[in-house]
Amino acid sequence: MAHLIDGKSISALIKDELKVEVDGLHAQGKDACLAVIQVGEDPASTVYVRNKKRACEYIGIKSQSYELPEETTEDELVALVKKLNKDDEVNGILVQLPLPEHICEENVLLTISPEKDVDGFHPETVGKMCIGTKGYLPCTPAGVIQLLKRSGINIEGKECVVIGRSNIVGKPMALLLLRENGTVTIAHSRTKDLKEITRRADILVVAVGKPKYITKDYVKEGAVVIDVGIHRDENNKLCGDVDFADVVDHVSAITPVPGGVGPMTIAMLMNNCVETVRN
Ligand code: GUN
Numbered sequence: 001m002a003h004l005i006d007g008k009s010i011s012a013l014i015k016d017e018l019k020v021e022v023d024g025l026h027a028q029g030k031d032a033c034l035a036v037i038q039v040g041e042d043p044a045s046t047v048y049v050r051n052k053k054r055a056c057e058y059i060g061i062k063s064q065s066y067e068l069p070e071e072t073t074e075d076e077l078v079a080l081v082k083k084l085n086k087d088d089e090v091n092g093i094l095v096q097l098p099l100p101e102h103i104c105e106e107n108v109l110l111t112i113s114p115e116k117d118v119d120g121f122h123p124e125t126v127g128k129m130c131i132g133t134k135g136y137l138p139c140t141p142a143g144v145i146q147l148l149k150r151s152g153i154n155i156e157g158k159e160c161v162v163i164g165r166s167n168i169v170g171k172p173m174a175l176l177l178l179r180e181n182g183t184v185t186i187a188h189s190r191t192k193d194l195k196e197i198t199r200r201a202d203i204l205v206v207a208v209g210k211p212k213y214i215t216k217d218y219v220k221e222g223a224v225v226i227d228v229g230i231h232r233d234e235n236n237k238l239c240g241d242v243d244f245a246d247v248v249d250h251v252s253a254i255t256p257v258p259g260g261v262g263p264m265t266i267a268m269l270m271n272n273c274v275e276t277v278r279n
Helices: 007-027 043-059 074-086 105-111 123-131 139-150 170-179 194-198 244-250 261-275
Strands: 033-039 062-068 092-095 159-163 183-187 203-206 224-227
Touching: 007 043, 007 139, 007 261, 033 043, 033 074, 043 062, 043 261, 062 074, 074 092, 074 105, 092 261, 123 170, 139 170, 139 224, 139 261, 159 170, 159 194, 170 183, 170 203, 183 194
Parallel strands: 033 062, 033 092, 159 183, 159 203, 203 224
Antiparallel strands: none
8 A cells, every 4th residue: 555645744744843933033023924916816826825824824924915806917916016025024925826818927927026936936046946056946846845855755866757847846846856866857748658758757746737647557666656736526526637546556655636745835835935034
């Protein structure tokens, strides 16, 4: 039977560690404050934003919420980000994605001051991660690294295959695994013989965005499988990119959906918020 990598309890532990640290920083007069901006009412975004604010409250990080209407223009959003960049009360700025189609995400993310870029999406932050300079790490890939480390799974020298090449997950995931001395392959929608490549993996990170796409025949026996996907299946139940029931008896460890990677993203965001007031 595979080991279930329990993101819920690992994230709870991290949040408790951060809470203790935040209490200590507060005693020194240092308080973190996260500004969260949501444009429009995408239901998934509303849930994520609510969970982020709750996590702030639990840990003792202040938060400010900006819920802007769908019709907000790019100029208006950029102006708000610029105002928050200058606001000394605000240490971290998060613009929830996706943005409505009429707003260019890149323009908005470029406006966020790198010092306040707790999502880790600004090109300067990405560049620092790429060359290994200290800086904010993107939350989901950093959460995956924590899941592996805190489950006692060694990355060094392992064959790591990441399926997906998005700027938010796939690309930074590959870089962070490389930083841990994994031997990394990035596969994607145009990859030929995907199964042949994924079956090499000791550690397989799946971010394909297709429900239950990865079945046992994509996975080497005894591999570690990390599932970044989240979807609703035909019975309206949450599921990942991995066909969990098919794969579970074939692997050594796997993340469930829900309760795997998802809660880690928020825990790592909280870590970045605390990072804004460390030192
Ligand atoms: N949308 C989906 N994931 C994320 C995330 O990690 N940060 C932000 N800002 N938006 C998202």
